[in-house]
Amino acid sequence: MSFVKKIIKPVEVLVVASKTGRVTIKYPFEEPWISPEFRGKIEIDPTKCIGCGACVNACPPNALEMIESEDKKTLRYFVGRCIFCWRCIDVCPVGAIKGTRNFELATNDPLDLYDYIVHNRVKCRECGKVTGETTRMLKYVLEKAFVTENYNNKCPDCRKKIFINAISMRRTGPVGEKT
Amino acid sequence: MEGEKLILDKYIELSRDMGGKASIEGDTVHIIVPSEKLVEAASKLFNEYQCDFRVCVGTDERPLNGYFTITHIFTDNRNGLYVLLKTYIEPQDPKVPSITNAVPGADWCEMEARDLLGIEFTGRTPYRLVLPPEWPKGLHPLRKDVPYNYRPQIRGVSEKVSTTTETGVIPIGPYHPALHEPEYFELYVEGEKVVDVKYRGFHVHRGIEKLGETRMTYQQVNFLAERICGICGFEHSSCYALAVEKAAKLDVPERAQFIRSIVLEVERIHSHLLWLGVAFHVLGYDTGFMHVWRIRERVMYLAELLTGSRKTYGINLIGGVRRDINEEKKQKTLEVLRELEKEYKGLIEVALSVPQVRKRASGTGVLPREDALKLSVEGPTARASGIDKDARRDLPYAAYKYASFRVPVYTEGDNLARLLVRVDELVESMAIIEQLLDKIPKGPILLEKYEIPEGRVGVQVVEAPRGGDVHFVITGHGKPYRWRVRAPTYSNIPALRVMLRDQPLADAPLTIASIDPCFSCTDRVLIVRENGRREWLRLTGGLKI
């Protein structure tokens, strides 16, 4: 009897199958089975981004990159390289990056995979040289720190110069002018 | 306490006998010996002290102290100790005696160090193991003076791989439906019987270690470590985090450790279910494959709920974890586990009753205990051959000391034993999760402020589904100075030769699958090229086959 039972046992898989029925989720005609915690594509809010580059430093696969040109600073998000770790969301100082549950990213055109946020680079009020910061960054710094706009909109070199000038003025008069 | 002192004395005495010095830091014993005494010391540790050989690490310490070094990592499983045997090598003509005659398991890692760092090993046959054949000689990517993104202009010749005209050679791979990963086994057959095996692997070498030491920061390496392997990635990132935390002596919140352990066990469940499915598929029992993967889908959902991703969870950081387990998630987890357990037991019973599964798994691919010991195999492969070792119990980490569980051991050493070890472990894992969820303490999950001093050493073994992962970290400035990873498959592949010999060809895919090979883990360092049968014969020549 037990021998027969042993032989019949594999047939029990039919019982398992009929008990479970069809479990297939008819995606894409039906909602997929995704938990609320799922980490999908990130979205960068261009109205909030200040172009500070904190996310670029934190990003392990360099999916977020800062491309610097003469007068522009472009934050490029290449979703084709993104590992969806959401570290950028952790580190963003202004909360410009938002996580979504979007995973439907397939495309036949590689150019679809890039997002760009183009920032202006600030010119130094003093010498006209382009500094590293973006316009938004300066605004942000003004809000957070005790600096005046007058100090903020100059390049480091000019700041140094002004500082030295100021000190020397107090002591001996302007630098570089023979008195 | 007395006993522990005696044991430590034993190691100090050993180092004194060898003319070296020893220091103890936490659970790690550092022994530094002169290179001429290295073989003697290693042999003593392996044979007399019955330490378990894990891996050796070559390091370019020239920027620090002007030397190359080689560190052999042993673990004393009975006393829960890590034993590091280190020696300094002159930088002009780096030469060090090989320990492979005493410890056969050291074969691969020595050759890896040779190709990576240019350290020569005397007293053994060296072979060009590393990097594609076109790789320029004298360029050793892990040396500190080589940039990580230096790509020599080589374009592989389009060589014919799987169309050997020589009959009697069955190439398995690099693209083979049983493997799902590009690895190359060449089976020499007589009729339908395998007489010899040639392995050429390391197609998945991506330069991870170098990347971790250069482009990345401490926190970023966690995510890199996770991508060493997509199946047991969390083991790797936990192992790395634990090693760094050990090196920096960080006091990680208990709750974080519990969460780590829980997620580690979730990963073990999904990995073992995956393996069972693949094994059934290899045996042609596709219905079993489909049903096992059907119940696995619940675990994947669970993993996503707990961590935010189905795989490569991305919740480990140095100092803790990123996602908490709240009451709702806890209840959901328990519910999923209950359902899983019920379905799993019924299904496995049915699947194992299929005559072809039983018949083909039992008695095939046997790995005798002596060979398993000599080759230092890991995980279920070792436990199926009667070696009772499990890092969760022997070298407790994370929160495993709060859980009680059984370590299943079988003595047959065949494919069925390896299958049953995994079947049993799955049930244990479910029990561990329940216990830990019950005991989870309240508190923070992430250490907010910490400091990682430079030049410290941390070693950690984490029991992955396939065996022990070993991570070795020397801390550096803002990133690891040296990061060495050893995955369990690295130790298990050499055992395949023993298992495949004189077996029917039809069993070869099952036997290869039975060690649950994870090549992407194994290959993370460099491309190993097996360019001759002689070396293989030399390695296992001393073994009874």
Added chain:
Amino acid sequence: MEFILLTSTSITVLLVNTILPVIMDGVERKIKARIQSRIGPPIVQTLYDLLKLLEKEVKPLHIMPFILLTIIAYLSTIIASLYFINLYTITGEAYYSITAITLFAISLTSNTLTPLLLPSPFTYTGGMREVILSIVNEPAFIVSFVLASTSLRLLNLQSPNIWILIALSISLTTLVLSSYAITGRIPFDIAEAEPEIASGVLLEFSGKILALLLLSNLIKRFIVKYIVSSLILVYIIGAGLTCLAASILLTIALWIIYAIVAAILGRSRVDLAPITLGKVYILLLALSITVLLVGIYGG
């Protein structure tokens, strides 16, 4: 006149019989999917597959003419065999069935030879396995067919001879078993066992050639079941068009049963399968011959 009618009917049926296996394969995939708790492909999926393959490029093989020759031989003999089986079901003439089974055996031989012509080790191993399996299966199939039809002819339904009845049941069992093994389903799909030797015998073929081979294999699956069902039904309800329809229906039923059996088993090992099968066949055939002889001369 009668001959023309006969021919035109059987050609129509032949066309149906060529398409039916393709649809039945879809049904089999659907059944398998159901047992595996999923939806599965549409029933006409195999047809889509074949149509697509017809449009794909053919990767050249170095002995192309030979290969094409063997494949065409395979396909034509198997279709001819199908034609004669149809004739047998309609007319009930024994020589039609004998022609059909001879042609069937020839087609199987030409099929087993094809992979041996290729240099790839996978195809070679797969081909060798197929040769070994067919050495065991084909004689068993033919002998049991002869035995079953003999005992059917001898059986008198009014006063059945118990020995002949036993012989009939044993030979029919053998016939069904060998017909299952010839279809190359799990556990006997070792010739194209995917995980072991890639796709085995089919590995090197592509495009139209692959489509032809797959189609012939499907017709082969159909034919073995068709032979079994027509043998039984011609005896029970007598030859004719009803019998033809009934045989096709029985073939479909057999196909479904075989599909379910295939779904709940695993793959056998290459060295075990032929030996076990061979032993079982020899035992069963010897038994049925003995019993049959006892029935004829003893009872």
Added chain:
Amino acid sequence: MEKKLERIKRSIWVFHLNTGSCNACDIEILDALTPYHDAERFGVKLVGSPRHADVLLLTGPITLESLPKVINAIEATPRPRFIIALGSCGSGGGIWHDTYSTIGGVNSLVKILKERGVEVDGVYYVPGCPIRPEALLYAVALIRGLVEKKAKSMVATVE
């Protein structure tokens, strides 16, 4: 490309080509075939030989060692042939896009293929790390024309 797609639309036979990935995507490909996702609904079938394939599922950043074999496999696939690059490694090189032993994703591969004169009829990109099985199903549905393409590049200029 559209016309060529038409031929294989209803029966997509895929060959799985791991070029050095971490396994996660590979396992998810298998997962897409299992009951919950069941890619066979769309006629997807995993085949054991590139000669039977229409689509190569390419995972991993393409290591130097696997490169020649990958090219071999692509050459062995009869036309029309497509590549679906899966995961962040396949489509962009992933976390190791610039290391010494990889070539960094499918775009570099396409360049090399062009140099060698090996033609491919189309490349699809499926980002994800790892891809969800649904992401693969989405890509297949995209090929079948069942869904609209959602991915779109965003360019925003701020003051």
